[in-house]
Structures are given as C-alpha cells and as structure tokens.
Amino acid sequence: MNIDKIEQPFIKIFPGDFSGNPMQRNTPKVLFATIDPVGFDHPKLIAFNETLSGEIGLGKFEEKDLDFLVGNNLPENIKTYSTAYAGHQFGNWAGQLGDGRAILAGEITNNSGQKTEIQWKGAGATPYSRHADGRAVLRSSVREYMMSEAMFHLNIPTTRALSLAFTGEDVVRDMMYNGNPQNEQGAVVVRTADSFLRFGHFELMSAQGEYKTLQDLADFTIKNYFKEITSEGVQKYKDFFENVSRRTADLMVEWYRVGFVHGVMNTDNMSILGLTIDYGPYSMMDEYNLNFTPNTTDLPGRRYVFGKQGQISQWNLWQLANALHPLIQDEKFLEDVLNDYGSYFWESHDKMLCKKFGFDRLLKSDEQFFTNWQGLMQELQLDYALFFNQLGKYDDQADLKTQFENVSYTFLDDEKSSKLEDFMTNYQLRLKENEISREQSLDLMKKTNPRFILRNYLLFQCIEEINDGKTEMLEKLTKALENPYEEIYPEFSVKRPSNYDDISGCSMLSCSS
Incomplete structure (x- = not known):
C-alpha cells in the first residue's frame, strides 16, 4: 500500500499539541492531541477491502502492510493524532469527549484528487478514552467492518472499512454491563471517510468560547467538504448550516428506507457531512416496530427508537445551531431552518415510501x-x-x-x-392511480427495497465462526452485502429464527466495545 502518501492537513492548520501521553485528561483550547497507537506483537489479518483500497489510492495489500493496519512500525512521515469534541449524550450535556478508541493516520489523495481520511479503531488509549483502554473486541469490530460496507452498498452515506485484524491479545469486557466481565479476542478496524468531523467538534469550540477556532473549523470544513458553498461572510455559515440540515434529513430518510436503527444518536455520533458514523448497538429492523431500540442503554427511556430518529436528528441540529450561533448571530434564520426541517423530512420520507410501494408520485x-x-x-x-x-x-x-x-x-x-x-x-x-405500468412500478420497488439486509443474528453467527477460526460465513455475507438488491443466498432472506430471539447480540446490544 502507498502509505507514504498519507498527509496530516488537519493538524497543520489547527493549534495545540499534547504529545505522546495517553492518560485521560482535558485538553482545553485545542482540537487534537498527538498520540501513538499502542502496537501489537501478534496481529493477524481477518479481512481486507481491496476494492476500497484501490479507490482511495492506497493500492494493493502486501504482507508487510499488516503492520500499518494495526498501527505498528509506522513511517516517520505519519504523525498520528486523536481529536477532541463535546456532545449531548442521551439528551444531557456531557462536556469534553473525543476519540476514545480512534487514532487518525491522516488523509490520502487518489489519482482523481479525492481525499480520504484514515483512522484506526481499537489501537490503544488516547487522552479522550475516559479511563478506558482504547481497545476494541472482535464482535464490535466485525459489526463495524461489515455494516459500514453493507450501508455503502445500499447506497447510504457512511464511513467505510478498509481492514479487520486480530490484535493477538485478549480484552476484558462486560458485554451487557451486568457484572459479568469476560476475556474476548481483541481486534482493530481501519476505517475511512471523507471526514470524521462531528457536530461535537463544533459544540466543543463554542462551549469553550473559542470562537476564532470555531470559525477556522467552519472555514476548513466548508472549503474541503462543501464545495457547493460559494458565498462569503455570514451567509457562508448560514448556507453551511442549511446544507448540514438537509444532508442530515436525507440520511434519516435513507435509514428509514432500509430499516436501520442506529441505537445511540448522541450529537457526538452525528457526522457533519451527513454520514452514518459509529456503528455500535445498531440493528436492521426485523419485525416492524416504531418503538424498537437495539440498545440496552437506551432502556427504559427509548430515546433513540426507530420511530424517533427523524425527531432526534432535528433535536441534534438544534444543538448544532446553538454551537454555530456565534458565527451566524441570526436566531430567526436558525429557527426557520430548523422549523423547515420537519416539513422537508416528512415530504422526503413519504416520497421514499411511495417508491417502496411502487407508487410513481405522492398523493x-x-x-x-x-x-x-x-x-x-x-x-x-x-x-x-x-x-x-x-x-x-x-x-x-x-x-x-x-x-x-x-x-x-x-x-x-x-x-x-x-x-x-x-x-x-x-x-x-x-x-x-399510478401513471406508470406495473412493470415500471415493480422496477421502482426492486431498486428501493433490498433483498438482503445484514441482520444481527447473521452477524452473531459470523462472529462466532471467526472466533473459532472460520471465515466461510464472513465471505458469504460479504458477497451478499455487496449485492443487496439481489438474492444471492436465499437462506439469508428469511425472518430471524425464534431461537435467536433472546440471545444477546441478536436483538439487543449494549454500548460495550
């Protein structure tokens, strides 16, 4: 792989550097801390996404590249770092947060000029780990690797996964937070995105009164990721917020199209680019239930249930509006955008449902x-x-x-x-009442409704097999998720078997990594 081409424009632009200390602490007035991956002595590759690697400009995998994929023996040109952000978690202000398990290598530019950020998840503690160890276990790593790629092939904006590897060490986790910790195999995922910037990055700078850095961050984001914005002055930030709102609404509609439930829609888990990010206690919908949450931590309040995802995304945008207010200083504009969000979301949602049913227009x-x-x-x-x-x-x-x-x-x-x-x-x-033929109607349905979805019980089976050193299920599921609008394996296109109803990891999950 061409890892020598990786650059770090983010840390060149923003001030501050808390180098080399992984201990949990506040890092006021800065957006990142440089930190080295912990390194692993006995890694083993489980899966590598060759197509993605070629697309982003890294090229083909060679055996020597395994070191990079787990954060070992990095070249001198790579100065790795984690970012700080804030957030509202389950509706409450949580203050400074940050990349507790994520360490960024930087970004790479492909032959078409497209830039992609690359980061490790599970490669060790950072200053933002909040007393945790920064590691990840196999089950959560497989879930992130597989579902992010499934969402991509469903044509839904998402982060993506480049590789999945064993670290060669055990990690202790209490899977259901019930006082029953167990040793589990550790793993590292390398994931990619146009950017991993979140609502929470803007919330942190605003909450700290760092308005110059807030403006620099907004300018950086607009210049690099919102090329369609050409306005200047305050109007530029207004257009930015309106664009983020629209992208967020579009993402929610796509989640509803395929029946995806995120499970933990905190503001620090909301991408500023409108990507699906942070695959934790998520689930694809089995039996339809507007009140379904896959997250045990979300009980009994059920804040992040399937039917509330549109509403919660609007609430999260209110928090982003508060964070951007120092740059915009126009309460009526922000209120108008947020009030328009509901009508735009519901119109888009109902037009999406029309396609699922094969209707040519909304009546x-x-x-x-x-x-x-x-x-x-x-x-x-x-x-x-x-x-x-x-x-x-x-x-x-x-x-x-x-x-x-x-x-x-x-x-x-x-x-x-x-x-x-x-x-x-x-x-x-x-x-x-359609003005199209039944054949055209069916074609519309086929393009909108996936034949295959990556259900939790299938992931559970896959994780169990990988734990036992087998990869057949992984390979079959990968092929199926790459072709979700076809029925390659009919045995996967069935409802969840009843014997998986009450098994942890099949219907309900915790936030445990």
Missing part, C-alpha cells in the same frame, strides 16, 4: 394509507424487508395467508388475515 391520500400500513405492520408483527419483497411478488390469485405467513412473527389468525386482506385491497386500488 394527499397517501398519508392515511401509510398510517394504516404502519398500524398493520405493528399489529401483525410483519418483517420490514420481507414484507416489501413479498409485496413485489404478490399474486392476487394465490392464498394471501400462505404468501405472507413467513413474513410475520406472529400467527396470522382469521382476524389478522382479514386485516391483511383489507389492506391489500386498498393497495391494489392505490396502484391503479
């Missing part, structure tokens, strides 16, 4: 149609992805109950079957 009557559909999905406990796949194969001459019984997580008795029949009658009537 006024669709709001009630979608409301009725949501009630049906929850009452009949229908699988989100499988329902739409079955809808695309629906045959009005066949027995309705037979067609949908493998989509439901409950028994379809006569009463429930009758409700499903009523809905399908209304659906057929709605399809007749």
